[in-house]
Amino acid sequence: xxxxxxxxRHEVTEMGQEVTLRCKPISGHNSLFWYRQTMMRGLExxxxxxxxxxxxxxxMPEDRFSAKMPNASFSTLKIQPSEPRDxxxxxxxSSLAASGGHEQFFGxxxxxxxx
Amino acid sequence: xxSVAQPEDQVNVAEGNPLTVKCTYSVSGxxxxxxxxxxxxxxxxxxxxxxxxxxxVKGSYGFExxxxxxxxxxxxxxxxxxVSDSALYFCAPKGGSQGNLIFGKGTKLSVKP
Numbered sequence: 001x002x003x004x005x006x007x008x009r010h011e012v013t014e015m016g017q018e019v020t021l022r023c024k025p026i027s028g029h030n031s032l033f034w035y036r037q038t039m040m041r042g043l044e045x046x047x048x049x050x051x052x053x054x055x056x057x058x059x060m061p062e063d064r065f066s067a068k069m070p071n072a073s074f075s076t077l078k079i080q081p082s083e084p085r086d087x088x089x090x091x092x093x094s095s096l097a098a099s100g101g102h103e104q105f106f107g108x109x110x111x112x113x114x115x
Numbered sequence: 116x117x118s119v120a121q122p123e124d125q126v127n128v129a130e131g132n133p134l135t136v137k138c139t140y141s142v143s144g145x146x147x148x149x150x151x152x153x154x155x156x157x158x159x160x161x162x163x164x165x166x167x168x169x170x171x172v173k174g175s176y177g178f179e180x181x182x183x184x185x186x187x188x189x190x191x192x193x194x195x196x197x198v199s200d201s202a203l204y205f206c207a208p209k210g211g212s213q214g215n216l217i218f219g220k221g222t223k224l225s226v227k228p
Contacts, residue, residue: 004158031214042220043159043205055214091158098214101147101166106158 004107006092012113018080021110024073025094033104034067034077035091043091049075050098082114117142117217119208125223128196136191136222138206146208148189149216150180153203162204165189176200196226 005024013019025032033048047057052069060067064083069075079086089111093104119140128134140146147166151159163174170182180191189206203223207216 033215035218043218045215045218048215050214093159101164103149103161103164104216105161106151108158 004092004094004105006090006107006110008110009108010111010113012115013082014115015083016081017114018078019082019086019112019114021077021090021092021112023075023077023092023107025075025092026105027073029094029096029105030072031095031098031102031104032069032075033093033095034075035093036088037091037109038088046077048098055098079112082112084114087112087114117208117210117213119206119217119219121204121206121219121222123222124220125225127225127227130198130226130228131195134193134196134200134224134226136204136206136224137188138190139186139188140206140208140217141187142208142210142213142217144210146187146210148180148182149207149209150174150178150189150191151205151207153205153221155202159205162191196224198226198228200224201226 007022031050034046037043046059047067049069067077089109091109093106095104096102149164150162153159163172165172165182173179178193203221205221207218209216
């Protein structure tokens with residue numbers, strides 16, 4: 001298996017532009033997680049899905065952020081409009097299930113820079 | 116409230132010496148406990164986990180961790196450190212019925228030759 005796939009790996013955009021980050025989870029995994037990592041705040045859970053349904057989006061910073069999972073093999077995280085403070089590394093992770101003792105497998109991340 | 120604490124921002128050890136990275140936690144119910152490692156400019160990699168059973172669990176790259184219920188701790192250990200172990204280490208607990216892991220800011224491990 002190729003592991004969790006994220007694209008793009010790097011994104012540089014200007015303030016006010018729309019940004020879409022993409023994630024393909026490991027085949028057969030039923031849970032998908034979006035995280036954001038910064039030096040100041042560490043690793044933050046933004047939202048997670050179970051069987052394509054959003055379960056907890058309490059970590060989504062504000063309405064500018066939205067996430068979708070239209071099917072079991074694809075998820076997007078969209079920021080519109082983007083702001084410089086959104087600059088961070090965004091990770092997607094998947095696991096067999098959210099509950100229980102299943103480990104999460106992380107993708108390589110998308111480094112977002114908003115100018 | 117559910118939380119995790121890694122009291123040391125950085126741990127420095129000499130190559131060949133034993134290392135310990137400390138972790139204490141607070142979760143509701145029976146805990147599931149995980150350790151992850153992050154190398155520079157990479158995603159997090161799973162090292163090991165405690166679910167139930169033997170309190171000493173062994174994981175990747177020679178790492179092990181000991182679950183201590185009374186002290187609510189899950190310290191990461193390795194008998195002999197390598198320079199290549201230098202990375203950021205995260206302890207991540209979760210309550211049994213929860214869906215998400217709880218991450219702290221991690222501990223930076225630096226192993227010098």
